[in-house]
Amino acid sequence: MSELQVDSRELEGVTLLYPKGFVNAHTVRLFESEIQRALDEQRYRLVVNCSELTYIASAGLGALMGVIEEVRHHGGDIRLADLNETVRNIFEILGFHHLYRIFPSEVEAILSFREEGEGGGSMG
Numbered sequence: 631m632s633e634l635q636v637d638s639r640e641l642e643g644v645t646l647l648y649p650k651g652f653v654n655a656h657t658v659r660l661f662e663s664e665i666q667r668a669l670d671e672q673r674y675r676l677v678v679n680c681s682e683l684t685y686i687a688s689a690g691l692g693a694l695m696g697v698i699e700e701v702r703h704h705g706g707d708i709r710l711a712d713l714n715e716t717v718r719n720i721f722e723i724l725g726f727h728h729l730y731r732i733f734p735s736e737v738e739a740i741l742s743f744r745e746e747g748e749g750g751g752s753m754g
Contacts, residue, residue, distance in 0.1 A: 632651070632657075633654070634651040634660055635650045636648065636664045637650070640673070641740060642743075643743070644675045644676070644740050645673045646677050646736065646740075647664055647676060647679065649661055649678065649680070649682070649686075650682040651683070652684050652685045653687060653693070654687040658689040661693050662693045665693065665694075666697070672704070674700075674701045675743050676706065677710075680710060680714065680717050683717050684716070685716060691720075694730070698729070698730075707731070709731050709739040709742060710731070711733045711734070711735055711738070711739040712736055713732060
């Protein structure tokens with residue numbers, strides 16, 4: 631079995647990415663290509679469901695950082711959902727929890743986009 635598999639689907643105008651396994655220097659191209667495919671299709675509302683992400687190395691974090699400016703420039707965002715303790719610790723140690731919104735569940739991450747669209751300027 632490969633070290634990484636990335637599935638994706640579209641739901642309510644949000645692209646959901648499901649990395650399964652390890653994102654590291656050897657597997658990051660697959661992760662990047664799935665993100666890039668969404669951007670090529672002008673989908674800028676992304677949720678990375680980390681429920682089956684075993685580990686993310688600096689290469690994977692770099693892949694997220696490499697596209698976040700473009701995503702936000704187009705009015706979108708990358709949200710993270712369902713992180714296990716190991717992956718959450720990596721994000722927190724490196725300060726990524728200040729750069730990306732992290733949600734306990736995929737549903738909450740998807741709904742966060744909807745709430746922004748309807749918010750009418752409220753800061754919640």
